[in-house]
Amino acid sequence: MQLRRALITATATALLLSMQTTNVTAEEIELQQFTSKEFTYSTIDEESLTSSKLFRFSSGLTFEYPDAVRGIYVTGHSAGGDRFSKLVDLIDSTDLNAMVIDVKDDFGNLTYIPKEDSALAQYNIGQPLVKDMRSVLETMEEKQIYPIARVVVFKDTELAERKPEWSFQEGSTVWKNRRGEAFVNPFMKEVWDYNVQIAIEAAKLGFKEIQFDYVRFPEGFENRSDTLKYSQGDYSEATVDEVQKRVSAVTDFVAYAREQLEPYDVEVSVDIFGYSATLPEAPGIGQNFSKISSNVDVISSMIYPSHWTSYFGIAKPDLEPYRLVQEYAKVENATLKKLGDKAPTSRPWLQDFTASYLGAGNYKVYGKKEVEDQIRALNEAGITEYLLWNAGNSYTQNVDYTP
DSSP, rough: HHHHHHHHHHHHHHHHHHHHEEEEEHHHHHSSSSSGOOOOOOOOHHHHHHHHHHGOOSSSOOOOOSSSSSEEEEEEHHHTTTHHHHHHHHHSSSSEEEEEEHHHHHHHHSSSSOOOSSSTGGGGOOOOTSSSSHHHHHHHHTTEEEEEEEEEOOOOOHHHHGGGBBBOOEEEEOOOOOOSSSBBBBTTTTHHHHHHHHHHHHHHHHSSSSEEOSSSSTTTGGTTTSSSSSSOGGGGGOOHHHHHHHHHHHHHHHHHHHHGGGTTTTTEEEEEEEGGGSOBBBTTTTOOHHHHHHOSSSEOOOOOOOOOBBBBTTTSSGGOOHHHHHHHHHHHHHHHHTGGOOEEOOOOOOOOOOOGOTTTEEEEEEEOHHHHHHHHHHHHHTTOEEEEEOOOOOTTTOOOOOO
């Protein structure tokens, strides 16, 4: 509707300019019966409107989508520190071509301080990890490294403590999990808009894709949903069970965010638990793989072998990275095939770290072979895109990223 109003305004402006350039006296203008004139407009097809480049925001930076995204995770500390140049060199010297950079981190902080005229400045959540995010993106443009902004959504201790009414409360305090992390409430539209606002600023900075993470309720929420205090907002009147309310809230946020980001010419992706693809839906956390996938451009399942219990008939998945990824890919391919034209690009997260916390006999040291085995398993299943996760951004050397 705003775009249509813009067209009407532009037409009226053109009419006024035309009048000004014609030899018409003030008296003649006064004689015209403007009150009797009828102004009409034709409805413009929505698809034509949103696809038109005239109505797309441009950051001024140009990035080409790679033949297939092969990326790495980059923290705010790395993006704003000495490690950034080393990671650029890694990508520059290999078949890697993308970075997923923290914009809003796991605690709810921005990894940079927004400018004073930014709508985000009022929240005072900026941290000076990246001194100049635009400069980082300009370097990436020069190297043609595809930039993806990671925005952690509902795990947000910062916002929960500032706005307890937007979170889950236990008694008179904000509920936190065993790691001391708080979540904000996916039922609340105010939380949606807060995160979409952050995503829009990332797009304006020059990121070409927004990757939403922690798009879910807290783990095990079904076991405490009756004891915590929180609002269900518009979903309180829904005539479905509690599981479907949670699924609807999470799915609706994704659809809403994608709609709001459409004018900014960015791809939208979501990180999702790997096991969600193997179930009709994950009832506690509200993730339905098919419904979320139908509303994004890219779906990124986190399929780190270390994160699975005995699954697919594999007793200790971390010891068999090739087989774990192979078996997962079969399930995901079958699920996405059912979505037809609505199926997004699959771009799973792979493991480039050693999960020693699993204990002796349950893990192996991950190196060149283990990383390549995961990539090879994806490729053999027809999945050519992937992302590598290492929390400290210390990636294995000499890996063949297109084995």
